[in-house]
Amino acid sequence: MKTQSENLRKTKEWKRLILYGTLFMILLTLLGSCQENCDKPTYMHYEPIYAPLSEVRVTADFVGPQVLQSPGKLYYKDNHLFISEINKGIHVINNSIPSRPEKVGFIDLPGNKDLAAKGDFLYADNYMDLVILDISDKKNIKEVNRLEDVFNEYYYLNAETGEVLIDYNIEEREYDVECGEEIIMFETLDFSPINGGGSSGGTGVGGSMARFTIMDNYLYTINDWQMKLFDIHTLDSPIPGNEIQLGWGIETIFPYQDKLFLGARTGMHIYDNSNPELPTHVSTYSHVNACDPVVVSGDLAYVTLRSGTECETFSNQLDVIDISDIHQPELLVTHEMENPHGLGINGDCLFIAEGEYGLKLFNSSNPMTIGDQMIKHHKGVHAFDVIPLDNILFMVGEDGFYQYEYDCNDKLKLLSSIPF
Structure with a gap:
């Protein structure tokens, strides 16, 4: 006959087994749920976009004003603004009266991203070609010459089909694997077409995001890994010059005195x-x-670092670099920013386009305290790049083109805007 103590012991064992069994089932349920909802590794899928060569290599056409929709690079020359419409062409705006800019027309030029000008001629890319445009009459701009296949690094021509690889649709996808399964990850190469500022002697002025610039009698263009030169002594007939290997990840070019500063x-x-x-x-x-x-002024270079998927970092900052010894640039100070894109400097006025966080104006007279010397902050705009002149600032962003009158005391007055 079982004793009361034995019955009590067996009852406790059964309860323990039931408890363990219940916990085990809960664990299985949680694991199953985790398997269904776990984060799988992702990769960037590139879907090629092709177009017939007849649609890629087309003569530039000057048409009536168009709506600004997807702005790219900003360029200023002879009281006129040239704003690239990414992959479509260039808007031409008469800015003789900054408070009343007037749309003049649109240069229909597929595949355009970059531009620079000298004298009466504008240089722009048309996919793999360099196009030369006569801009002496801003109301009747004409293509006068082109150099074919000088930018063909990204534009593969299929000889059998006659089609050109012009771009990629980029999509983030999940690897088709079970949760927890190990896979070999390969770095995805970015084959996006090239994107594309300048000063001195008869040239215009570009922004800090420029990939075309002109100094003296040469046009300098960059892609991700090299610099290509064109001799423009005869302005309407450029001659391809030297090609210089730069390494990888080159993004912008800025001319200053007898130096070229490349952002990478x-x-x-x-x-x-x-x-x-x-x-x-x-x-x-x-x-x-x-x-x-x-951008550069005197013995200082100003570099913005920005976060984002395409930028491969989480840093958002302004670095001020001492370049008094050009052979040994030295970081002076880093100032925290929000999401800096393009920037520009004129005298002690430093402008930073902070993307969705707007436009900021700083006094840069003391580089060590720039972060504490913000003069004005124009919120409610999505700022991409800027060009500061004597007292007028041009700014382009996702939502429009803006002009401001400014000084380094407390003025940042909106003069006009063209919304997109």
Whole structure:
């Protein structure tokens, strides 16, 4: 006959088994749920876009004003603004009266991203070609010459079909694997077409995001890894010049005195341009991977680093670099920013386009305290790039083109805007 103590012991064992069994079933349920909802690794899928060569290589056509929808690079020359409409062409705006800008027309030029001008001629890309446009009559702009296949690095021509690879649709996809299954990850190469500022002697002025610029009698263009030169002594008949290998991740080019400053994902490269037909590397200031435009004034270079998927970083900052010794650029100070894109400087006025966080004006007279010297902050705009002149600022963003009157005290007055 079982004793009361034995019955009590067996009852406790059964309860323990039931408890363990219940916990085990709960664990299985949770694991199953985790399997269904776990985060699978992703990759970027590139779907090629092709177009017939007859639709790619087309003569530029000057048509009536168009609606600005997807702005790219900004360029100023002879009281006129040239704003690229990404992959479509260039808007031409008469800005003789900044408070009343007037749309003049549109240069219909598929595949355009970049531009620069000197004298009466504008240089622009048409996919793989360099197109030369006569802009002496701003109301009747004409294509006068073109160099074919000088930018063909990204534009593959299928000889059998006659079609050109012009772009990619990019989509993030999940790997088709079970949760927890190990896979071999490969780095995805970005084959996006090239994107594309300048000053001095008869040229116009570009922004900090420029990939075309002109110094003296040479046009300098960059892609992700190289610089291509064109001799423009005869303005309407450029001659291809030297090609200079730069490394990977080159994004922007900024001319200053006899130097070229290149913004790259990994740093700022400085090239001596005292021999304009063959720039030579002087030094590099390295930083973490980030989108990186640069502007220069005196002995200081200003570099913004921006976060984002395409920028491969979480840094949002302004680096001020001492370039008094051009061979040894040295970081002076880093100022925290929100999401800086393009920037521009004129005197002590430093402008930073902060993307969705708007436009900011800083006093840069003391580079160590720039972050504490914000003069004005124009919110409610999505700022991409800027060009500051004597007292007028041009700004382009996702939602429009804006002009401001400014000084380095407390003025940032909106003069006009063209909404997109």
